[in-house]
Amino acid sequence: MRILVIGAGIVGAALADRLARPADGGRAGPGDAVTVVEELRPGAGTSGTSYAWFNANDPADSAYHRFRTDALRTWRDLAAGLGDPSWYRPAGNIAWTADEDEKAELAARVDGLARLGYAARLIGGDRLRELEPAVRVPDGALIAHFPDEGFVHGGLAAQALAQRAAESGARLVTGRRAVGLNVDGGRVTGARLDDGRDLDADLTICAAGRHAPALLATAGIVLPLVDPSKPGSAAPCLVATTTPVSGVLNGLIHAPELSARPAEHGGLVLEAYDIDAGIDDAIPADRVEAAGADLLARARTLIPGLSADIAGVRRCVRPLPVDGYPLVGPQLPGLYTVVTHSGITLAPHLAELVAQEVHGSPAEALTPYRPDRHT
Ligand SMILES: Cc1cc2nc3c(=O)[nH]c(=O)nc-3n(C[C@H](O)[C@H](O)[C@H](O)COP(=O)(O)OP(=O)(O)OC[C@H]3O[C@@H](n4cnc5c(N)ncnc54)[C@H](O)[C@@H]3O)c2cc1C
Known part of the structure; x- marks a missing residue:
């Protein structure tokens, strides 16, 4: 299958890496030819400026919390497979507050997360000083520690994944913008570039982040982003x-x-x-x-x-869907969209699930996040 990925931020780069790598558990398509088109360079968009905290720090929606904890596991596996690169930093997260109302909220969050089996605990000042010696918090503050969270350097992560995709055989076209999707008889057949070239594909994946609405509009699709x-x-x-x-x-x-x-x-x-x-x-x-x-x-x-x-x-x-949840799934024949906030947390996991769908096995975990859920 000829697969065209538009955008090489963390989402497009993780996808290209996953799709271009050789068969793994029967999911990847050994006959796939993957092309990535990126207007700037891998990681130069939102992913390169993101605060980039990977987490599942909200217990309110337990299904989405579970999805995100799965995503943290996928990150651990991906990083281990890359030899734990220095841009992946599972260094923990500390939150604190001295405000009485906010203390109750923070304590409830820690309690809710711990009940879901997530690593979340309240700590004292002595432990804070061990973890972060340079940080000062006021006496009486409530301090929480989330040891399994961390951050990535998003630009470097996207670059590394795009590079591994290229080493696995993906073709990277950088410095070129896809100005429109090509549609023939209701089917998306690829994209036209700003130099007039057409890149033909059996499947086009829109991973253009905050620019996705403009690109999808060229095929008459409205993406519900803020x-x-x-x-x-x-x-x-x-x-x-x-x-x-x-x-x-x-x-x-x-x-x-x-x-x-x-x-x-x-x-x-x-x-x-x-x-x-x-x-x-x-x-x-x-x-x-x-x-x-x-x-x-x-x-x-x-x-x-x-x-x-x-x-x-x-x-x-931020590429912010109107309800905050990812937008992932087919939109027209030949077209698939992957756009999300929390893309740093979710990208490798979405890439696994999308690779599964691209090769014919629907991923139930993506059902709540279809782009047409608003219609
Ligand atoms: C300030 C800030 C803080 C954030 N904090 C967090 C956080 O703590 N944790 C978290 O998980 N997420 C966070 N996010 C969200 C996260 O950064 C994004 O969800 C993620 O980076 C999106 O990745 P992406 O690959 O979809 O988009 P991008 O990184 O923007 O990549 C899209 C790429 O597509 C290219 N492109 C666009 N249109 C075209 C076109 N027509 N043709 C060719 N190329 C095109 C762009 O050049 C770009 O490189 C934050 C975002 C911001 C802005």
């Missing part, structure tokens, strides 16, 4: 990175006003939900800069004596 240009949409956000600082954090920290983790080049990645809430398409450069300064001030409260400065602040857009 429109980032709408005021108050939760899709746009800001992520700051700092200059290098050695060893100040080991894993992820979720403080009340700051999320932080180690960055790829030795600094920190910083994000804050309340700052994200004020971001929109038209945010001027001076406000982006001010948000960076605000994030750095928060980081210096969390980590007293932090000597780093802001290295950059990037405005990015």
Whole structure:
């Protein structure tokens, strides 16, 4: 089968890697020819700027929680198969709060997760100091530890998976945009590139992340993603990175006003939900800069004596389905879509399940996430 994957973020790269690798458990198609087309380079889209926390940290929807814990297992297996690369960091996550209402919420979350068999526990200040010696929290704070969570460096992960796909025989076409899907008699037959070339395929997989709605619209398909240009949409956000600082954090920290983790080049990645809430398409450069300064001030409260400065602040857009859940499945004959938020957590697991479906065995685990569930 000729398979065309459009987009080489973490989703498209994991898919290409899975589809291009030789038969495994009877699922992969040894006769498949996989082509990946990527407008920029692997991992250069949202995956490269993501906060990239892999987790199943919400017990509220137990089925989705289970799906995500399966995804964490798939990540462990994938990373082990790659020799536990340094871009995969199962270094744990710590969350804390000093607010009384939020303490009750955090305790309930830990309890709900522990009841589901997930590694979640409350810890004291002594344990926090062992895990994250540089971090200071106020006396009386409630502190939770989730030891099986972690993060990936999303750009490096996508690059590594795309490279392994190429080594397995996939053809990578980079620096080219698919400007439209080709449709013949109701069947998608591939895509047209911005240089006028047509890439023909028996199956085209749209893994274009936040750009998927524009691409799918060329075949008359409406994908229910949050429109980032709408005021108050939760899709746009800001992520700051700092200059290098050695060893100040080991894993992820979720403080009340700051999320932080180690960055790829030795600094920190910083994000804050309340700052994200004020971001929109038209945010001027001076406000982006001010948000960076605000994030750095928060980081210096969390980590007293932090000597780093802001290295950059990037405005990015989450590929956010309107109900928050993945959008995965066939849409027209010859066309399959895989678009999701939490793509860092879910990509390798989705790749396994999609490979199974592509080769003729429906994956029941994907049933709740079909793109047409809204119609
Ligand atoms: C600030 C932020 C924080 C996040 N935090 C987390 C988190 O903690 N945990 C988590 O699991 N997820 C998180 N996410 C979500 C996660 O990053 C995304 O779900 C994931 O990166 C999406 O991957 P993707 O491969 O679908 O998209 P992308 O990485 O955007 O890849 C799509 C690729 O397709 C290419 N492309 C698009 N259109 C075309 C076209 N027409 N032709 C050719 N190429 C095309 C793009 O260049 C891009 O490289 C976060 C996202 C953001 C923005």
